[in-house]
Amino acid sequence: MSKTLQQFLAEQFSAGNIDQQLSDLLNAVADLSKNINDKVTHGALAGVLGFAGTDNVQGEHQKKLDIITNEVFIDGVEWTGSIAAMASEEMDHSLSTPAEFRRGKYLIMFDPLDGSSNIDINAPIGSIFSISEAPEGKVTDESFLKKGRSQVAAGYVMYSPQTILTLTVGHGVYMFTLNLGTGQYILTKENIRIPEQTQEFAINMSNMRHWEPPVQKYVKELLEGETGPLGKNFNMRWVAAMVAEVHRVLCRGGIFMYPRDNRDPSKPGKLRLMYEANPMAMLIEQAGGRATNGHEDILDLQPEKLHQRVAVFLGSKEEVDRVTSYHKN
Ligand SMILES: O=P(O)(O)OC[C@H]1O[C@](O)(COP(=O)(O)O)[C@@H](O)[C@@H]1O
Ligand SMILES: [Mg+2]
Numbered sequence: 001m002s003k004t005l006q007q008f009l010a011e012q013f014s015a016g017n018i019d020q021q022l023s024d025l026l027n028a029v030a031d032l033s034k035n036i037n038d039k040v041t042h043g044a045l046a047g048v049l050g051f052a053g054t055d056n057v058q059g060e061h062q063k064k065l066d067i068i069t070n071e072v073f074i075d076g077v078e079w080t081g082s083i084a085a086m087a088s089e090e091m092d093h094s095l096s097t098p099a100e101f102r103r104g105k106y107l108i109m110f111d112p113l114d115g116s117s118n119i120d121i122n123a124p125i126g127s128i129f130s131i132s133e134a135p136e137g138k139v140t141d142e143s144f145l146k147k148g149r150s151q152v153a154a155g156y157v158m159y160s161p162q163t164i165l166t167l168t169v170g171h172g173v174y175m176f177t178l179n180l181g182t183g184q185y186i187l188t189k190e191n192i193r194i195p196e197q198t199q200e201f202a203i204n205m206s207n208m209r210h211w212e213p214p215v216q217k218y219v220k221e222l223l224e225g226e227t228g229p230l231g232k233n234f235n236m237r238w239v240a241a242m243v244a245e246v247h248r249v250l251c252r253g254g255i256f257m258y259p260r261d262n263r264d265p266s267k268p269g270k271l272r273l274m275y276e277a278n279p280m281a282m283l284i285e286q287a288g289g290r291a292t293n294g295h296e297d298i299l300d301l302q303p304e305k306l307h308q309r310v311a312v313f314l315g316s317k318e319e320v321d322r323v324t325s326y327h328k329n
């Protein structure tokens with residue numbers, strides 16, 4: 001018989017890997033993702049496409065779906081009794097659990113809609129979440145600034161031909177596919193392992209002239225293929241949604257890179273540490289891969305700001321080791 005997400009979480013609870021509050025929270029995230037999936041699937045019919053006419057704290061133009069999915073996340077988790085506060089790409093500051101709901105022991109951070117530029121062209125998009133324990137007492141933005149290694153659960157939902165929820169609670173990586181007939185997430189892949197070697201890379205090549213020397217050198221070698229020092233040909237992919245790139249890496253290996261570049265020194269990379277890089281790094285490490293910022297493992301970085309950006313190199317270990325070592329020279 002196929003295993004549902006609820007059954008999987010009940011097993012993880014029995015094994016002592018998660019407590020009741022975390023189980024409730026993960027079930028709530030799964031439920032709200034079905035709501036997002038519904039809106040995404042209906043697109044123009046649901047009136048969710050196009051710009052909202054507002055900017056987020058990072059100065060990015062918000063799409064209607066960025067705002068709608070942020071509200072779906074808030075409504076979906078605030079009542080669970082599992083969280084003390086939440087933070088999101090789309091909110092300037094963290095939000096404590098409203099007084100009418102029971103305060104729980106966890107913090108959740110999310111990118112409610114990842115891959116915003118794909119929304120209007122009906123290409124893959126997703127949601128990313130990271131869960132850690134809340135401190136005692138009042139929660140502020142600073143309470144969220146803990147190393148990624150302290151996450152107790154992380155995952156993403158990918159809205160594409162299939163809707164897939166990928167999850168780790170620190171004991172391997174599991175994928176669940178949404179059965180649209182029954183509305184249940186069914187376990188479809190378990191104990192995912194990323195091959196150590198790969199011949200596939202993903203990077204936005206249009207930024208090449210802005211990259212730092214180690215990345216220039218590495219990508220040049222990738223492009224030289226079997227005639228270069230790496231001695232093998234590489235294929236390239238770019239979906240423009242981190243969720244889809246990480247999903248591909250988890251399914252068949254590869255290296256995904258979003259390096260820092262020299263356009264704006266105040267922005268060390270494009271991706272956000274707290275609700276993009278950290279949860280993805282936890283999934284990647286749990287699947288036997290590696291995730292660095294070119295210098296250190298992402299999970300060991302001490303965050304300084306809620307919306308901090310970071311360079312990202314993640315995926316098959318051999319290639320992430322290589323590009324990371326180039327940063328040392
Ligand atoms: O515009 P580019 O350079 O292709 O960037 C794509 C990257 O930006 C992102 O879309 C940023 O995430 P948001 O859509 O949540 O802002 C990543 O998912 C993706 O990897
Ligand atoms: Mg994103």
Ligand SMILES: [Mg+2]
Pocket residue numbers: 066089111112113114115116
């Ligand atoms: Mg987003």
